[in-house]
Amino acid sequence: MNADLERIIGLQRLDTAAETARKKLADEPEREKTLDTRLETAKANVATAKERLAANQSARREIEKELAVHQGRLSKFREQAMAVKTNQEYHAIQHEIAHAQAQIKTHEDHMLDGMLEADDLTAAVKKAEADLAAEVKAVEADRKALTAEHAELQVALERITAERSAIVAALDKHLLAVFEQVAKKRHGVAVAEAKDGICTICHVRLRPQVFNTVRRNEDIVQCDSCQRILYFAAAPAARSTGSDASPQAAS
Ligand SMILES: [Zn+2]
Numbered sequence: 001m002n003a004d005l006e007r008i009i010g011l012q013r014l015d016t017a018a019e020t021a022r023k024k025l026a027d028e029p030e031r032e033k034t035l036d037t038r039l040e041t042a043k044a045n046v047a048t049a050k051e052r053l054a055a056n057q058s059a060r061r062e063i064e065k066e067l068a069v070h071q072g073r074l075s076k077f078r079e080q081a082m083a084v085k086t087n088q089e090y091h092a093i094q095h096e097i098a099h100a101q102a103q104i105k106t107h108e109d110h111m112l113d114g115m116l117e118a119d120d121l122t123a124a125v126k127k128a129e130a131d132l133a134a135e136v137k138a139v140e141a142d143r144k145a146l147t148a149e150h151a152e153l154q155v156a157l158e159r160i161t162a163e164r165s166a167i168v169a170a171l172d173k174h175l176l177a178v179f180e181q182v183a184k185k186r187h188g189v190a191v192a193e194a195k196d197g198i199c200t201i202c203h204v205r206l207r208p209q210v211f212n213t214v215r216r217n218e219d220i221v222q223c224d225s226c227q228r229i230l231y232f233a234a235a236p237a238a239r240s241t242g243s244d245a246s247p248q249a250a251s
Helices: 003-082 087-170 173-185 208-216
Strands: 191-195 229-231
Touching (some): 003 087, 003 173, 003 191, 003 229, 173 229, 191 208
């Protein structure tokens, strides 16, 4: 393979890797924010569960107070019932007693419902707290991984910069200018593999003699359509079939 073509392919590989690394670095604040949100959500779930339990407890205290009031009335009416003089008074007090008993029954039923609900709400608080503890651990691990990845990306970028400088120093200056011009126009991708007679990036079919030249990897050929510098990746499988037996240096 043409040495400059090999350098150009290497340069593209480095630029693509650098671009990927820079994108990952740029995504870090967003990923940090996602981790913060996960913790906040888990904490909010605990707070909500505790609020529900507290609301249940105060509701039950209210029921208890009212229950005491109705029980007080009931015993008062029962005392009064002992002292009634007339039939009319007797019926009136019996009516009050029945009413107080009905109220007590209603409040006791509410109390029972509230207690059953309290069991569920207590379990929900425990579950939310366990979820929070698990999330704290998971987020901590993800933060560590993010920090480690950040360091790796920095190291990779430094290595890429050094390798790039070495390639640039050895590369034909005119070719470097072509590479950079195309890269600028084509979102950082100035090199394309030619395969089955087409440019694999812009998908335009190459003229047969152009593709044949590209196949040899000896000349710098640009795609007519996208201007990217073309190369041919020899298939790893045997290519003994075919009449064109031009000698090719195995990479
Ligand atoms: Zn093309």
